[in-house]
Amino acid sequence: MMKPQFNLWLEINGEVGLSIWRVRLLQAVGETGSISAAAAQLGIHYRTAWQKIHEMETRLGQKLVETQTGGHGGGGATLTPTAQAYLDKFNQFSQQIEGEIHRHYQALFDFDDSQR
Amino acid sequence: MMKPQFNLWLEINGEVGLSIWRVRLLQAVGETGSISAAAAQLGIHYRTAWQKIHEMETRLGQKLVETQTGGHGGGGATLTPTAQAYLDKFNQFSQQIEGEIHRHYQALFDFDDSQR
DNA sequence: CAATCGCTATGACAAATAATCATAACGCTG
DNA sequence: CAGCGTTATGATTATTTGTCATAGCGATTG
Incomplete structure (x- = not known):
């Protein structure tokens, strides 16, 4: 009924570098081997996906x-080792935080229910 | 340079009930004794503040x-005991999570720097 | 006892942001 | 060498968010 949600991101000069959603996008690119397929998987337009990736690259430098572009299958995209490293670390980070949120929420809020 | 940020909220049928920003708004109302003064304190328009409060009330029921309205000073606003309770609990919650994020971030990311 | 004042309340509008459309170029493949 | 699916990007539309403008309220005060 009422449940805690969160977002988590890494800021770089006040701008979003990586976030949960953005990392999911990178992951989809890695899995599918193309930006276009990744966009389809997340239900967004290619243009949007490309823009976000471009943003991340310029912000992270x-x-x-x-x-x-061109070639077999029209082209494709793969993650750089840098991206893969960011991805792994951020996933670890966000999973840890998700666990902590659940834990603290239980302790603080669900306690009420067990009181009645 | 690069630092973790987060947002935290309580969802109710997929809609935001309380969030860090919204709780700050409620707190400002409690402190100042009016929606208008609270809005000024947060640097937003009265309209926005009123809207958010109205939203929270309908969502939380x-x-x-x-x-x-009217009277000495034109009127004013005070928090209900319910709101005060929500506020206290959510503040506690978000402060705990902030601590956890800092802790996990240090462990995962700042470790790299101490390696060089 | 009516005029004042700052506040609540809400409709209407403007600005900023995000999503979508449209089109060009690319290069392997059959 | 024509076709296909991809990257890349300018232009446009839709959606969301923030701002403006105005009406009504009622204790207080001179």
């Missing part, structure tokens, strides 16, 4: 996605 | 702010 590092290349995250290696793209290839 | 409970009266949070007792308002009075």
Whole structure:
């Protein structure tokens, strides 16, 4: 009925570098091998996905996605090792936080219910 | 340079009931004794503040702010005991989570720096 | 006892942001 | 060498958010 939600991101000069959603996007690129397929998987437009990736790259100052235009299948995209490292670490981070939120929520709020 | 940020909220049928910002708004109302002064304190327009409060009340299905129109000083607003209770508990919750985020971030990310 | 004052309340509008459309270029493949 | 699915990007539309403007209220005060 009432449940805690959260968002988590890394800021870089006051701008969002990585966030849970953005990391999910990178992950989808890595899995599918293309920005276009990743966008479809997340139910967003290619343009949006590309824009977010571009944003992340300029903000972090590092290349995250290696793209290839033309060729077999029209092209594709793969994650750089840098991106993969960010991805792994951020996933670990957000999973830990999710656990903590659940734990603290139980302790603070669900206690009420067990009182009646 | 790069630092973790977060948002935290309580959802109720997929809609935001309380959040860090919203709780801060309620707190400002409690401190100043009026919605208008609270809005000024947070640097937003009265309209926005009123709207958010109204939203919270309908979503939570409970009266949070007792308002009075007319009279000495034109009127005013005070928090209901319900609102005060929510406020206290949510503040406790978010402070705990903030601590956890800082802790886990140090452990995961700042470790890199101490490696060089 | 009516005029004042700052506040609540809400409709209407403007600005900013995000999503979508449209089109060009690319290069392997059959 | 034409076709296909992809990257890349300018232009446009839709949605969300924030701001403006105005009406009504009622204890207080001169």
